Amino acid sequence: MHALLTDFHFLRPWWLLALLPCALLTLWLARRHRRPPVWGELIDPMLLPHLLLPSDAKRSKALPMLLFGGWTLGVLALAGPAWERLPEPVERSNDALIIALELDASMRATDLAPSRLQRARHKIADILAARHDGLTALIVYAGDAHVVTPLSDDVNTLAAMLAALDPAIMPEPGNDPRTAAELAAQLLHGAGLNEGRVLFVADAFPRSAQATVAHTLAGARLGFSLLAVGTAQGAPVPLPDGGFLRDPDGGIRVPGVDLATMRDAAATARGRFAQLGVDDSDIRYLLPAEAAVPARTSADTNRRFDQWQDRAPWLALALLPLAALAFRRGWLLALTLAALLPAPHADALEWRDLWLRKDQQGAQALAAGEAERAAGLFRSPAWRGAAQYRSGDYVGAARSWSQQDDATAHYNRGNALARAGRLDAAIAAYDAALARDPQLADAAANRRLVEELARQRNANPQTGGNDRNGSPADSQDQAAGTPQADTAQAPSAPRPGSSGGSDSARPSGPDARADSATHPGAGTNGSPATEPSAATGADSAAVQQLQEHDAAGAGDESGQTRDVQPQAEGSAASAQSPTHAAEDTESVSGAASIAPDQSADSEDDQAMEHWLRRIPDDPGELLRRKFEYENRSRNDESGRSKW
Secondary structure (H helix, E strand, O other), X not given: OHHHHHHOEEOOHHHHHHHHHHHXXXXXXXXXXXXXXXXXXXXXXXXHHHHOOHHHHHHHHHHHHHHHHHHHHHHHHHHOEEOOEEEEEEEEEOOEEEEEEEOXXXXXXXXXXXXXXXXXHHHHHHXXXXXXOOEEEEEEEOOOEEEEEEEEOOHHHHHHOHHHOOHHHOOOOOOOHXXXXXXXXXXXXXOOOOOEEEEEEEOOOOHHHHHHHHHHXXXXXXXXXXXXXXXXXXXXXXXXXXXXXXXXXXXXXXXXOOHHHXXXXXXXXXXXXXXXXXXXXXXXXXXXXXXXXXXXXXXEEEEEEEEEOOOHHHHHHHHHHHHHHOOOOOHHHHHHHHHHOOOOOOOOOOHHHHOOOHHHHHHHHHHOOOHHHHHHHOOOHHHHHHXXXXXXXXXXXXXXXXXXXXXXXXXXXXXXXHHOOOHHHHHHHHHHHHHHOOOOHHHHHHHHHHHHHHHHHHHOOOOOOOOOOXXXXXXXXXXXXXXXXXXXXXXXXXXXXXXXXXXXXXXXXXXXXXXXXXXOOOOOOOOOOXXXXXXXXXXXXXXHHHHHHHHHHHHHHOOOOOOOOOOOEOOEOOOOOHHHHHHHHHHHHHHHHHHHXXXXXXXXXXXXXXXXXXXXXXXXXXXXXXXXXXXXXXXXXHOOOOO
């Protein structure tokens, strides 16, 4: 009873808010049934009780009470009353496995492809994948031993450290398994365990260390297993800086595996020995399943967690009598007929459709890099063509831009056709663009380039001028003497709804050439087009930002398609109506005034990125410095400094 008073609570208390409409509905029904019947105004009050059926009156008075009781029980059940916590027995396996990996330079030998060390890593990864319970630790040793991960049931962290294990991280070269055995005993004692197993993964086990290792492991009640990595024939040991490991006489060292000595080591420690194989038979022998979780090393705990026993089912049972009282004849048949009615045609309505138009959704998808999905969302042919161009559907982009009849649309269509390998059609599109805007220098430059490529393809039809995608982008070496390609502007993605025929719909030729000359990805491939980019209205700021971004990666990604992410923010999304054309034209000057600051920020970002790339990516550096610190500390404690 004390627990009921102190620990009682609701698991889902927000359902209690449903009692408010229940109370209001009950009060309304009660007041409604207290009013005199309508017949009271027409029939004499003395005769009225004899004319009304008493059962109807009683039923009308009981209805609010039944409704209130059923509603309250249902809400309380949904709220989840609870006052007792469930004790959950948990069995935790204390099976401890300590893996000791040798990291001597000989582990780089290539008698096992790709190397002994790589094969050892893969085998350890297989062991970790097979351990679903128990505690696992990893030790690496050469001239001294170090802990990579202590005893833990988190094998994922241990597996993530395998790639960083290399002989270069060891501060002291050599092969001394005695230090690994001592460290394994310390790990087991520190974890509060009485017994465990040690698996040595090595290519050598010196005879001088066998007796000491056996004595140390026996005192700590640690089982011994030895996995030999390598072959008896051996192989040269490649060095990281080139060449091979050599002996003191200058000859190339070919370390073989002394299998007999390693078998003797396992026999001395009364353990098991196996040679690394291509299957898991070695693991099954060295780590048998019957010894994985001994009964005396598993702990049963009876912990109390915050998992409360939900008493809602008992309240749900109390609703059954009320449901029986509410039963009416014919309801079951009506429900059956309702279930058999054909379902009406349902149109899927996405939540975003209530707040964003399709063009706005397409702009968001294009900004997120989902060009194919954006092409299916756009209703504006200009932006749909830009999305198709970005996704590599050049024929579809040309088809979309053909729905508009302005210089910018024909210019973009020509670029798409050139990318698709239809050079003659591209020349015709450039002619159409120049007919509508003779001052469009970029169209003239691209036309000359494509015309030259078409002439070369006709002169040498067996090779052609197209790449795998039908694009003339790889023909820049053939188009020598056409410097206009470097100054050609990328195709611009017209703003949906804009005419594209005025000067405000595109940058002027000199400005475009100057801009493209400062960004080596704009035309260095010789292709007449590299991307659909917005060049009108408020999107000029996005163009400037994109070009600055491309300047940083032009050296690595020249020739790849670059894109503009159309702006979609609120009502000023990428798809705008023609009535906003004047506002877009006025926003050009504002966007241009922001460009210098953006350029300065972009240059700083590029310098920072270039500096960060100079930092070597060495995941084992942390382990190397950790091991060096531990080695110095041990040497200082023993009074024999080695530095």
